Each structure stands twice: as structure tokens, then as C-alpha cells.
Amino acid sequence: MKSRIIMLFVVIGIFVSQSAKAQFFVEYNLGYGTFNMADLKSLLSKDNTVEGLKTTNNFPGYFTHGIHAGFMKGRSSFGINLGYQNTGGQRALEDYSGEYKYQIRAKGYKTALFYRYRLSKADKLSLFAEVAPGAIFNDVNMKSSLYLTASEQSKKDEANLKGINIFVEPALVARYQINKMYLQLHAGYQWSPIKPKLNYNGNKTTVNADWDGLRISLDFVVTLQK
Incomplete structure (x- = not known):
């Protein structure tokens, strides 16, 4: 992980050294994403530990956060993109006898390179095309809890x-x-052609985290002339 991040900065350093008139910029991206999560949705729906369970949350779209940092020269921009996204699902039942909850929360930490090309002439309003390949580091927490009112007993499991x-x-x-x-309006689609099965204590499971979906954000950009 550390070696990959170092390599990203090395590549950027080479680009900068060859760009005497390059302009440095930093963006904060506040957005919204939709997430496929087919495997995790299926896993959630199969939990029938208690009769009468209802799905109260099924991996909805949610806010995303990101930072672009890089350099602009002419029509081209190049740099790194770091981001965070999360979503979750829950099945639950609560009545006079007690409460049962089964929750799955997925977090994705994005690390990518990006290349952006200006399609229109430099003006107050400009249009760009962008592509960003990278990796998402998944952290999926699964938790179930049962509480019985009469005996005041509780049980929790987590993975x-x-x-x-x-x-x-x-x-x-x-x-x-x-x-x-x-100010920027950023609209794209995140697609993962490689989605290996998630690991639990070093062993492969039968599910993956599928973040495929739309990404829309409002960006705040600050530039510094080199």
C-alpha cells in the first residue's frame, strides 16, 4: 500500500519537473453516489433468523467525499484522486418480546490516478473529459444483535x-x-471490472463489494501558479 502511494508521488514529480509553467491545484469533491452491491443485498435478504424480519435499509445511494490534487499545463491535467464512500443495509424486528438487528456496513477508500483534458477553450466556463483508474480498499462490517426482554439476555456477533x-x-x-x-460539476460512472471476493481472516468468502454506479459531485477548486 505504502509503495503504491510513493509511486504515485514519483510519477507526479516527474510530470512537474518537465512542466515549467504547470499550475498546481487542489479540489474538494462533495458528491452523491449510487452503489450496486448485488452480493451484499442478496446476503442481507437471506437472513431469516427471526420470523417477520423486515429490510429497513438496502444499500442506498449516499454522500461521497474526495480530493483531487495535481497539475495543469495547457489543456491537460494530471494527478492523484483520493476518496471515501459508504453505504449499508439492515434487517430488523422489534416487539414486546425483544429486538433483533442484522446490519451490514460497507466502506470504500479510493486511491487513483486521473487524467483530465479540456475540451473547450479556456474561458469562464470550460468543459473537460476525465478518466481515473485506481483501487478501492474495502472494509465491510457485519453485525447481528439479539435482545430478549423477559430474560434481559443479549447476544452479539460481528465480522x-x-x-x-x-x-x-x-x-x-x-x-x-x-x-x-x-466551481465544478463532476459527473461520471465508477466501474470495477475486477471485484475479487472479500476475505474474512484470510479466507475468501462468497461475496464481493460492488461499488459500480453513478458519481455526481460539486467541487471547490483552488489553484496556485508555479
Whole structure:
């Protein structure tokens, strides 16, 4: 993991050294994503530990957060993209006799390179095409809890699954300039052609974390002239 991050910075350093008039920029991306999660949805629906269970949360779309940092020269931009996304599902039942909950929460930590090309002339409003290949480091927590009112007894079980997805995210970016700051609308689709099964204590399970879906964000961009 550390070696990959170091390599990303090395590549960026080479790019900078050859770009005398390159402009450094940092973006904060606040967005919304939809997530497929077919395997985890199926796993959640199969839990019938207690009769009468209802699905109260089924891996909905949710807020995403990210940072782009890189350099612009001419029509091209290049750099690294770090991000975070999460979603979850729950089946539950509560009545006079007690309460049962089965929860699955998925977190994805994104590390990627990106390349962006300006399609329109430099102006207040510009349009870009972008592609970002990278990896998603998955952390999936599964938790079940049972509480019986009459005996005041409770039982909890918990497991954490890990795995890494390889993804590519093509996108279109519309940027509006305000002095040295920009506002952006970023719209793309995250697709993982490689989604290995998640691991539990080093052993493969039968499910994967499928983050495929739309990504839309509003970005705040600050630039610094080199």
C-alpha cells in the first residue's frame, strides 16, 4: 500500500519537473453516489433468523467525499484522486418480546490516478473529459444483535471483511472560474471490472463489494501558479 502511494508521488514529480509553467491545484469533491452491491443485498435478504424480519435499509445511494490534487499545463491535467464512500443495509424486528438487528456496513477508500483534458477553450466556463483508474480498499462490517426482554439476555456477533477492487471512472467536468477559484460539476460512472471476493481472516468468502454506479459531485477548486 505504502509503495503504491510513493509511486504515485514519483510519477507526479516527474510530470512537474518537465512542466515549467504547470499550475498546481487542489479540489474538494462533495458528491452523491449510487452503489450496486448485488452480493451484499442478496446476503442481507437471506437472513431469516427471526420470523417477520423486515429490510429497513438496502444499500442506498449516499454522500461521497474526495480530493483531487495535481497539475495543469495547457489543456491537460494530471494527478492523484483520493476518496471515501459508504453505504449499508439492515434487517430488523422489534416487539414486546425483544429486538433483533442484522446490519451490514460497507466502506470504500479510493486511491487513483486521473487524467483530465479540456475540451473547450479556456474561458469562464470550460468543459473537460476525465478518466481515473485506481483501487478501492474495502472494509465491510457485519453485525447481528439479539435482545430478549423477559430474560434481559443479549447476544452479539460481528465480522469484518476486507478486499480490493480495481476500477476505472470516466467523467465529464464543467468548470466555472471565479478569480483564482473554480466551481465544478463532476459527473461520471465508477466501474470495477475486477471485484475479487472479500476475505474474512484470510479466507475468501462468497461475496464481493460492488461499488459500480453513478458519481455526481460539486467541487471547490483552488489553484496556485508555479
